Amino acid sequence: MRKLAAGNWKMNGTSDSLSEVVTLLAALPSPACDMLLCPPATLLARMAQLAQGTALQVGGQDCHAHAAGAHTGDISAAMLVDAGASHVIVGHSERRTDHHETDAQVLAKAAAAQVAGLVAVVCIGETEAQRDAGSTLDVIGAQIAGSVPEGSTAANLVLAYEPVWAIGTGRTPTIAEIAEVHAFVRARLTARIGAQAAGVRLLYGGSVKPSNAAEIFAVPHVDGALVGGASLKAVDFGAIVKALSLA
Numbered sequence: 001m002r003k004l005a006a007g008n009w010k011m012n013g014t015s016d017s018l019s020e021v022v023t024l025l026a027a028l029p030s031p032a033c034d035m036l037l038c039p040p041a042t043l044l045a046r047m048a049q050l051a052q053g054t055a056l057q058v059g060g061q062d063c064h065a066h067a068a069g070a071h072t073g074d075i076s077a078a079m080l081v082d083a084g085a086s087h088v089i090v091g092h093s094e095r096r097t098d099h100h101e102t103d104a105q106v107l108a109k110a111a112a113a114q115v116a117g118l119v120a121v122v123c124i125g126e127t128e129a130q131r132d133a134g135s136t137l138d139v140i141g142a143q144i145a146g147s148v149p150e151g152s153t154a155a156n157l158v159l160a161y162e163p164v165w166a167i168g169t170g171r172t173p174t175i176a177e178i179a180e181v182h183a184f185v186r187a188r189l190t191a192r193i194g195a196q197a198a199g200v201r202l203l204y205g206g207s208v209k210p211s212n213a214a215e216i217f218a219v220p221h222v223d224g225a226l227v228g229g230a231s232l233k234a235v236d237f238g239a240i241v242k243a244l245s246l247a
């Protein structure tokens with residue numbers, strides 16, 4: 001399967017930041033993996049214009065579960081498509097925490113995204129307290145059962161494992177811990193959506209950097225990364241894309 005290097009800019013970036021995209025595309029016109037950046041909504045259409053005809057795909061960071069209506073401040077999946085998006089992140093831990101999003105809401109958003117023609121990048125991951133309590137696999141299993149739409153396919157689903165305690169902290173699980181969770185995720189996803197699960201890209205996220213990318217990408221069932229901080233700079237994201245291209 002073709003691997004995926006995805007960047008999540010979170011609430012970072014203004015017009016000036018688009019120069020990073022120009023630099024990235026100049027350095028990596030045709031990488032051997034797929035490349036996705038998810039900027040804030042304010043930059044989405046402009047980034048999509050820059051990306052047109054290139055190897056870069058552009059995605060949203062969230063969408064509403066409904067197609068349209070009285071939901072001030074929200075954005076529908078169809079609007080993301082209209083702005084040039086091919087993907088949307090749903091259920092990021094920051095949204096699960098900041099906006100109290102439940103598995104059921106994440107599933108509804110993912111399903112709405114898929115109906116609109118987007119690839120849903122569904123995020124799952126345990127907190128530090130859950131890992132310390134030994135319940136990581138129970139938490140992940142429940143999130144897969146609760147957040148992944150049943151009819152998902154390899155073409156409309158990407159699943160990102162992001163341990164909450166590894167996000168923005170510089171800390172990562174051990175290689176053995178990543179391997180354990182990713183193998184478990186593949187098995188649980190197979191139980192949920194059947195044979196299509198074999199082709200779904202499973203991303204690892206949480207403090208992925210140029211310096212640790214290669215060893216993480218060597219782990220079985222790691223089919224790419226969801227990168228936060230290191231996706232903001234073309235030089236760092238480019239190095240991660242190159243590491244994935246070699247994996």
Ligand code: 13P
Nearest residue numbers: 008167168206207228229
């Ligand atoms: P960092 O790479 O900054 O740890 O963020 C990971 C993340 O949350 C990507 O969605």
